[in-house]
Amino acid sequence: MxxxxxxxxxxxxxxxxxxxxxxxxxxxxxxxxxxxxxxxxxxxxxxxxxxxxxxxxxxxxxxxxxxxxxxxxxxxxxxxxxxxxxxxxxxxxxxxxxxxxxxxxxxxxxxxxxxxxxxxxxxxxxxxxxxxxxxxxxxxxxxxxxxxxxxxxxxxxxxxxxxxxxxxxxxxxxxxxxxxxxxxxxxxxxxxxxxxxxxxxALADDVTSPRPIPSNRTIMAAGRLVPEKGFADLIDAFALLDDHDARLVIVGDGPDRKVLIDRAAARGVSDRLILPGYVADIRPWLDDARLFVLSSHFEGYPAVMVEALAAGRPVIATRCTAAAAPLIEGSGSGAVVPIGDPAAMARAIAAQLKAPDPDPRMLADCVAHHxxxxxxxxxxxxxxxxxxxxxxxx
The missing domain is CATH 3.40.50.2000 (Glycogen Phosphorylase B;)
Structure with a gap:
């Protein structure tokens, strides 16, 4: 049938x-x-x-x-x-x-x-x-x-x-x-x-309206601390930024926590890396971020991207899923970069930090159907x- x-x-x-x-x-x-x-x-x-x-x-x-x-x-x-x-x-x-x-x-x-x-x-x-x-x-x-x-x-x-x-x-x-x-x-x-x-x-019917994008230099990511999430690439990209006021927050827990801490130390950015561990709700962290980065090597449909856009935050994502490009194109902000390319990721992050802030409400509207x-x-x-x-x- x-x-x-x-x-x-x-x-x-x-x-x-x-x-x-x-x-x-x-x-x-x-x-x-x-x-x-x-x-x-x-x-x-x-x-x-x-x-x-x-x-x-x-x-x-x-x-x-x-x-x-x-x-x-x-x-x-x-x-x-x-x-x-x-x-x-x-x-x-x-x-x-x-x-x-x-x-x-x-x-x-x-x-x-x-x-x-x-x-x-x-x-x-x-x-x-x-x-x-x-x-x-x-x-x-x-x-x-x-x-x-x-x-x-x-x-x-x-x-x-x-x-x-x-x-x-x-x-x-x-x-x-x-x-x-x-x-x-x-x-x-x-x-x-x-x-x-x-x-x-991915969203509750009563999801909170987005707050204005803060003027800080906080870059956020979220997920289990495992190799396929590409957080090592993100730390490498963060270390390439010519922006010493920026900080990187990776929310989540997992077996690679010490690996990532050691990598940040080797790249000279451990004082600007924050690993708060698992949290039940990532929205407060999104509210305090300037942009969100999805650094994964592969994903199905990334709910965390939807949550980031619903919070009114632009997204930089790897080509880890065919869903990334439509979501970012629909939002009119952010960028899609190759998988495992810290230099390209760093350029995209730097460009987004320098760009005028998008309207958070427009970003949220593009994912309202979720x-x-x-x-x-x-x-x-x-x-x-x-x-x-x-x-x-x-």
Whole structure:
């Protein structure tokens, strides 16, 4: 079965329709989510945020997880049902296939109308649920959270990735990408026209309006302190700046903390590097920054870029994701630079520090469609469409 793409007309109808008209069912929409655990990851955070929004919109939401470990479970609404596998399924070799089988067995006993599979990491759970008998099998909506085309894979590995994606997602009724380029790549790799674009729900509906850009020289970055985030490149770029009043703040924690401290010392900038560690909310740090830098070597859809723009801060980003250029072009400020090129990054940072400050409200407006409310509604409309289509086919 092929899903047609959700049009803007569909989304406008759904957003403005009366609550009673938002479902073709006599009962609330039943949504299932499969999660390995509640670790501090972008995929898990999105799933938890959407689960809460769907419950608040009147749906019944059940999360089936391998274990209830992880701090993000504390963000769930009390009305979200959480079922853990027994015995628990910790992350490890083959654990996602085990999780998929356990989840499918649960959905067979407690059916849902639609199953949300958040992110590439959870694709391996799809085949088991897709194999359920048609009368109890939910519509399966799989999300693409990470880049599908990665130059670092090489041609052979990319070919193998495409085969694996087609195999794992052949039972999905619809695929959701976070931006149009990823949608087109999903259609090309997975085959057919099953993908649609729904924005990343990176912002709360009541996100704070941006403050004026401060006159300081603070450059900010955020993320886990791991090699793929490119913070070593950022420190090298910072050391190349001919601006001794500038300071660099990298918010986050991880195994590379000492490596980065040593690198800053070797480059002579340790007195101007601030590593505050993990923070629950990066917005206060964004409010105090002049600009934000995304130095990653690869990303899926960088929620932190959306948060930075929503705070009214210009962004310098590497070409770590196809989403970087559209976001920055849409904001009309900032720049995209090559991956692993500290000199190019330094030039872009220096140019932005010297440029007139952009209007923070215009930067925030360009990412307003990432608010959780409209995104949650778009997903619910897709769930109902996919569920209704399955019933027609059956």
């Amino acid at each position: 092929q899903m047609r793409r959700m049009t803007m007309k569909d989304r406008r109808w759904y957003r403005h329709a009366p609550q009673r008209a938002r479902t073709t069912m006599e009962r609330p929409l039943r949504i299932g989510i499969v999660l390995h655990d509640f670790a501090l990851g972008g995929t898990e955070r999105i799933a938890v945020r959407l689960a809460v929004a769907w419950v608040e919109a009147g749906a019944r939401v059940t999360i089936f997880c391998g274990s209830m470990n992880g701090p993000l479970i504390g963000l769930l609404h009390h009305s979200v049902e959480v079922i853990s596998a027994k015995p628990a399924i910790p992350r490890g070799p083959g654990s996602r296939r085990k999780l998929g089988k356990a989840a499918a067995a649960f959905w067979s006993r407690q059916p849902v109308d639609a199953l949300f599979v958040p992110g590439n990491f959870h694709w391996e759970t799809v085949p088991a649920t897709a194999a359920l008998p048609a009368e109890i099998r939910p519509a399966i909506i799989a999300q693409v959270s990470a880049s599908l085309d990665k130059p670092q894979r090489g041609r052979l590995r990319q070919w193998g990735f495409g085969l694996r994606m087609r195999r794992l997602l052949q039972g999905a009724d619809a695929i959701v990408a976070l931006f149009d380029q990823a949608r087109d790549a999903a259609d090309r790799i997975a085959g057919g026209r099953r993908a649609t674009t729904i924005a990343l729900p 608010r959780i409310g409209p995104v949650a509604e778009a997903y619910m409309a897709l769930f109902e469409q996919a569920s209704a289509a399955r019933k027609i086919v059956i």
